[in-house]
Amino acid sequence: MDNIQETLIAQGKKARQAARILSTVSTTLKNQALLNMADQLEADCQEILKANGLDLEMGGQQGLTAALLERLTLTESRIRDMALGLRDIAALPDPVGETIESSRRPNGLDISRVRTPIGVIGIIYESRPNVTADAAALCLKSGNAILLRGGEEALNSNRAIARIISAAAIETGIPDGAIQLVDSDDRQAAVLMMKMHEYLDVLIPRGGKGLKMAVLENAVVPVIMTGMGNCHVYVDESADLAKAGPIVMNAKVQRPSVCNAAETLLVHKGVATRFLPAIIAELQADGVQVRGCPATQQLVPGICRATEDDWAEEYLELILAVKVVASLDEAIDHINHYGTGHSEAIVSENYSSVRRFLNEVDAAAVYANASTRFTDGGVFGMGAEMGISTQKLHARGPMGLKELTTSKFVIQGDGQIR
């Protein structure tokens, strides 16, 4: 524990020093580093696969679920995708130095607001080793140093990836310390990171409820919570059911393990009889377990009762809670009460219902007549994402390069005093 703390502080200091230099590094050099990192990932593919093999072997022994093992698994093609991701980020515009707004004040002062890096960013994540490369690349491009704390189950894979990309970055001229892995399988390391406010400007936890609770309890560093997704699809009285069916199926079934998948279906009582029996049959045919409110149970016999807990649950698997609501108001109230502020969709052809839903539902992303599954940095045109923020401060929704920056006011005068 003392040892981890000392190591972390040493890493924090090194990151601070690197960040100071990194904030003034040219875009050209940063892009060269990203391309070099991509090339090295491909060149050292076998080394990464070998390390990943160790993780998979240990994971198998420790009885990780098939889903977790799948997320942990790297292949040549997945490593090529990682490299491709770095090249995509190299191709994006550099946010640093952009003048966001500017004005000349009456006293002759020129005041502009200029985008700058945040400084040192910490990220705590789980399972998928590609996050190591994605997060490091986004931080490098936005001029930030990063401390990466991946899941214990992926330590060998992350170690290999971080070693390769960090070496490639340094070789290109990026300061040592810009990309650092917190190389420890001790859970205490994550808790210590939450308290390193002298060295970390922000901490981004990507994970489930346990991690969120630990952050609420321990974090002194400013935090951006990501990826809590209890998402809803609301099928309005005036919905086009030919759109509603595919949207519900896509939101629930296409990839149930991700945060933008739907967990509850709300259906207006006016279309419940026409819509629910058919969609529930289709969901069940695709292996979805449906838990319904009493009205749903009446319409479709044999499904189990949804409890109060079900409305609040982020299943992340093939389970869907279903509730019949009396009105748009009841739907909006239900979502604002139980939702986690991630992604919420209405299916409706009624102009006023859509307008009210989009205005009144309090979430990072609100959809009219489209699947919640689109909430994603890539889909939104950001190239990649650091996570999907479900809080309101600083960044909300998918976080790309811009969301990894802050700003400073630059004031130029010729002797003005007050």
Next chain:
Amino acid sequence: MDNIQETLIAQGKKARQAARILSTVSTTLKNQALLNMADQLEADCQEILKANGLDLEMGGQQGLTAALLERLTLTESRIRDMALGLRDIAALPDPVGETIESSRRPNGLDISRVRTPIGVIGIIYESRPNVTADAAALCLKSGNAILLRGGEEALNSNRAIARIISAAAIETGIPDGAIQLVDSDDRQAAVLMMKMHEYLDVLIPRGGKGLKMAVLENAVVPVIMTGMGNCHVYVDESADLAKAGPIVMNAKVQRPSVCNAAETLLVHKGVATRFLPAIIAELQADGVQVRGCPATQQLVPGICRATEDDWAEEYLELILAVKVVASLDEAIDHINHYGTGHSEAIVSENYSSVRRFLNEVDAAAVYANASTRFTDGGVFGMGAEMGISTQKLHARGPMGLKELTTSKFVIQGDGQIR
């Protein structure tokens, strides 16, 4: 204690409900409320002055300093200024509903990012009762509910102001609960607010080191730290000393008790002999106590030695630490090490020195050839300010209406699935 907690939770719930409604209230109604609040402040001027008299009497008995009593004092003219502030805020554009960016994606989805209120904002502040009206008005205009926790020494004044403006807002049609005072002189109330993450979306503490420490220790609610100002003026080798003198005097002497006043003067060794004796004499003539590094002491005999603590201190009074530095690099390093990231100024006629200082100094506001005293929402064209953020997340520098908003992604489709 249990009682305060129950009251606070009841206030939090009421604020949440009000915020939901407030987020959809029209700009016209919000402006009418602001104008009505301004009129009522003026109409009930005597009631406010009477309450303020009680605070001043108690403050006198408790031995508050003259400076604190001065900050606490209200007059007819100060109440008119408060009313004027509310009318100014009514005249500003409403940030809510602004589309920040939008694009049509290849699959036909229209994605836009729209400015929305944050929700419920808590503010903890001290002494000056006008903050009660300013903060409430900024939050109302930006569609947020507010919990106001002023200083114990101003409780009677704040109670009167909050009662008057809240009643005027409700009378205009603003939901009850939008403006609430935390009516307690128990310090525990502030600590409890720091933990109310279910009811507060953000907490803005305005105050000194003690409050900052309490926040670091207790806050679970996301916090925006404001107003920590250990500000520097650096006089470069190539400075125009005819500009440097007035800038140093203005930054230190014009209003020493505020966070954008200078606390340390850094002088390049190349101009120290020409500049320091004269400016120190001028500072001393205005009552400033100077604490110098050894080189400063050699140039100006009889001034006391600045210790390590002096470099880190935010005096907020007529004391100035002075250091001779060997280079621009030493100046930047000193500022980035000891500064609080508030306002930092260089006086220089050298293009490259100015450019490097503005780029490399890590602060909310960086100045070339102007006084640090300009860091202020009004001066920057924001109309008023909620505080000056010295952190990097969400808002940096003076916080006006825009900084009291967040955004949501609004996605409109016609049946798109992934």
